[in-house]
Amino acid sequence: MVSIYKRMFNAEDIRQDFPILNREVNGKPLIYLDNAATSQTPQQVIDVIVDYYTNYNANIHRGVHSLSQEATDAYEQARIKIQKHFNAKYAYEIIYTSGTTHGINLVANGFSSLLKAGDEIIVSALEHHSNIVPWQMLCEQTGSKLKVIPMNQDGELVISEFDAVLNTNTKLVFVNHVSNALGTINPIASIIEKAHAVGAAVLVDGAQSSPHIKADVQALDVDFYVCSAHKMCGPTGVGVLYGKEEWLNKLPPYQGGGEMIAEVTFEKTTYADLPHKFEAGTPNICGGIAFGAAIDYMNTIGFETISNYEDELLQYATEQLNNIEGLKIYGTSKHKTSVISFNVANIHPYDIGTLLDKMGIAVRTGHHCAQPIMDFYKIPGTVRASFMFYNTKEEIDQFITALKKTVTMLS
Amino acid sequence: MTIKAVQEEIIDEFSMFEDWEERYQYMIDLGKDLPLIDGQYKTEDNIIKGCQSKVWVHANMDDNKVVFTADSDAIITKGIIAILIRVFSNQHPKDIIEANTDFIDQIGLKEHLSPTRANGLVSMIKQLKLYAIAYQTQLN
Numbered sequence: 001m002v003s004i005y006k007r008m009f010n011a012e013d014i015r016q017d018f019p020i021l022n023r024e025v026n027g028k029p030l031i032y033l034d035n036a037a038t039s040q041t042p043q044q045v046i047d048v049i050v051d052y053y054t055n056y057n058a059n060i061h062r063g064v065h066s067l068s069q070e071a072t073d074a075y076e077q078a079r080i081k082i083q084k085h086f087n088a089k090y091a092y093e094i095i096y097t098s099g100t101t102h103g104i105n106l107v108a109n110g111f112s113s114l115l116k117a118g119d120e121i122i123v124s125a126l127e128h129h130s131n132i133v134p135w136q137m138l139c140e141q142t143g144s145k146l147k148v149i150p151m152n153q154d155g156e157l158v159i160s161e162f163d164a165v166l167n168t169n170t171k172l173v174f175v176n177h178v179s180n181a182l183g184t185i186n187p188i189a190s191i192i193e194k195a196h197a198v199g200a201a202v203l204v205d206g207a208q209s210s211p212h213i214k215a216d217v218q219a220l221d222v223d224f225y226v227c228s229a230h231k232m233c234g235p236t237g238v239g240v241l242y243g244k245e246e247w248l249n250k251l252p253p254y255q256g257g258g259e260m261i262a263e264v265t266f267e268k269t270t271y272a273d274l275p276h277k278f279e280a281g282t283p284n285i286c287g288g289i290a291f292g293a294a295i296d297y298m299n300t301i302g303f304e305t306i307s308n309y310e311d312e313l314l315q316y317a318t319e320q321l322n323n324i325e326g327l328k329i330y331g332t333s334k335h336k337t338s339v340i341s342f343n344v345a346n347i348h349p350y351d352i353g354t355l356l357d358k359m360g361i362a363v364r365t366g367h368h369c370a371q372p373i374m375d376f377y378k379i380p381g382t383v384r385a386s387f388m389f390y391n392t393k394e395e396i397d398q399f400i401t402a403l404k405k406t407v408t409m410l411s
Numbered sequence: 412m413t414i415k416a417v418q419e420e421i422i423d424e425f426s427m428f429e430d431w432e433e434r435y436q437y438m439i440d441l442g443k444d445l446p447l448i449d450g451q452y453k454t455e456d457n458i459i460k461g462c463q464s465k466v467w468v469h470a471n472m473d474d475n476k477v478v479f480t481a482d483s484d485a486i487i488t489k490g491i492i493a494i495l496i497r498v499f500s501n502q503h504p505k506d507i508i509e510a511n512t513d514f515i516d517q518i519g520l521k522e523h524l525s526p527t528r529a530n531g532l533v534s535m536i537k538q539l540k541l542y543a544i545a546y547q548t549q550l551n
Contacts, residue, residue, distance in 0.1 A: 026431070347486075348464060348484055348485035348486065348488075349463075350463040350464045350485040350487065350488065351439075351485050351486050351487045351488075354435075354487050354523075355435060355487075358431050358432075358435065365463060366463045380464075380465075380484060409432070409435065409436055409439060410439060410486060
């Protein structure tokens, strides 16, 4: 049972929940700073996964036997947890997906029947490839135009440019809440308000924000919101799409199959009600249940506590990194999650990442699936260190020491 | 020297290094020192794009032997390229086709040739073999 009471926050204590943090990599204790790619999984969530396969693994919804009933109940309970977490009005507005990319594609596919030539879609310059390619495909299909909100040197969106491209032809605005490459927190509340003023719908990609900032979809009045469990201490291969009921009713089903139908004859099929209309086939049942457990886990720590502590880590790491000669941080907005993208002099990120790995430190290197951002800064990529509430200042110290060593070796 | 002999020579050299630092420092130095390719061949045509680092490869035939030159934008990748060139360049196409890269495991650099590494090296080795196959066809 998960306690409803908040835990006293102590990172050393929290770390005990994550068995993987005890392992060694290349003979050194693991320092895991690739959290923006995927977060680690606490024992509480691992236990739920083991419990599912040990005690009540069964296919859901159609079974009359007890196991199927137990699995269905747990899966639907998890949906309600996710609904409450994001403050959706109805549980059926939460659609299980395989992750953020699936959620985006589901919406893009749905809009292909709603858009016509001359309509416009706006995306931000800070998008992950998964949030650019589906819209390009959608534009090719429908004859709509893709417009871009540009970014400035600090890695922030230029909102005056958004105002300039937004007009009554705009049907959709797609923006991430937080940039995966730079960590910038985008002003989604004002973007949503402005988009709604011209009658456009807004999809917010919450993949990078959901582990750090609790989104209230009703307060934001957002039309669609997508995220992935694996960035929130949950398993890979599962996520959710939130959609306002009226929008989900407007969109056609994404995939045909079992679960999503009400009645089938060879002449006609009527689709199931929400959320099943979008959930064809056997879903990731265990994943959905474990996602609910991950959300419980994070809420017992509390998102305010999490983001305060991660801010501290961000400030500390930023100061330490800025002391390294030749180091340049990309993404210097005042509003950031705990992500730092950087390069040192002309050293290739791949070289830094390779040597850090030899010292047990996991960072991400490359273009972070955000080539337009790299093109903007005219760099091949960056080294990205991203922190989670189970990281510590001591780990940052060790990371800095190791980074200095790699720079010496490579200079 | 045969490809096998060069590989054994390299294994011998690497066996003297005591830890990863010495091994990597050696590769970094190789990567820094060697001018590996003529600027005119550093073209889009000769590029092998890894997700992380870029690799350029050029080949020509000289006295029935294939001569490879190559480069990369990342130093460690370049160091490994220097080792690969030392093994495969100036060899008969047939020998290149038949050779393997198992020695890379023995010198502790296996991870760099993993297909998931995305540094362009796996594609580079394929490219070396393709050049060798092409030149072998010419010889036949």
